[in-house]
Amino acid sequence: MPEVIVYGDAESLADATAARLLVRIGDVLAHRERADVVLTGGTVGISTLAAAAASPLARAIDWTSVHVWWGDERFVPAGDAERNEGQAQEALLAGLPLPEQNIHRMGASDAYASAEDAAGAYAAEIDAAGAPAWDVLMLGLGPDGHVASLFPGHQVYVESGPADASALAVHDSPKPPPTRVSLSLAAINRAREVWVVAAGEPKAEVVARCLRHDLELPGAAVSGLERTLWLIDAAAATRI
Structure with missing residues (x-):
């Protein structure tokens, strides 16, 4: 079952998630030689990264042992x-x-002829790294319930399965730009910990539906092997 932690507002959510992320990385490195972290974009996601950069906890981490993915x-x-x-x-x-070699960026359109080529290259890079069970995989949640670039009703989500490649091309995304690359649901659910981070009243209904396990919404289908955290602000928690 997912754990739900509610913070007062989006700023405190970002600050607390940043601290949680840095502590988690430090704990992983205390027991293993390497940590693999999957980052997310979006307003709260980027605010979380900025808060992490400003935290004194960041100085205690051996970043040469951290690998960053998207x-x-x-x-x-x-x-x-x-x-x-x-x-x-x-x-x-x-x-x-x-180190630059520890930053695993998904391919851009000026480097690959198609999103399929970029997704294939990213899947190969993941495989070359041993298909890591991500120590933390962070996800934002869209107001339609999408996570990563897996959208409700979209073929890439509806037809997803355990045999999917780790990364997939997405066309005709309902949110611009229409062409994207995304981790597959199978790759997401290989993470040791999945954190879904959401803020704002417009997210409240889909947060509640996801927590009721409404699998029409991709956000409801993600889970960590060891832990699934929903980190939300008070406004996003109003329908729970």
Whole structure:
């Protein structure tokens, strides 16, 4: 069963999630040689990364042993302001002693001929890393209940299954831009811990539906092998 933790507002949610993320990474590295973390974009996701960058806890982590991945990416050119990896680079990664080879970016449209090619390359990169069971996989939640680039009713979600590749091309996304690359549901649910982070009253209804396990919504279908956390603010909790 998912655990639900409610914070007063979006700012305190981002601050608390940042602290939780840094402590989790530190705990993993105390027991294993490497930590694998999947980041998310979105307003709260990027605010969380900025809060992590400002935290003194960040200085206690051996970042050379941390590998960073993404749950999804917009298939647009490198440097485009819509790319999650660029926002994460500005908010957190550029300020860390994190080796470039530890940052696993999804392919851009000026480097790959198609989203299928970019997804295939990312799946191969995941496989080359030993298909890690992500130590933390963070997800935002859309007001329609989507996570990563898995959307309600979309073929990529409806037809998802355990045999899916780790990364998939997404076309005709209901949220622009229409072409994306996303981790598959199977890859997401390979994580040791999945954290869904959501803020704001417009998310309240889908948060409640996901927690009632309404599988029409991709957010309801994600779960960690060891722990599933829903980190939400008070406004997003009003329908629970």
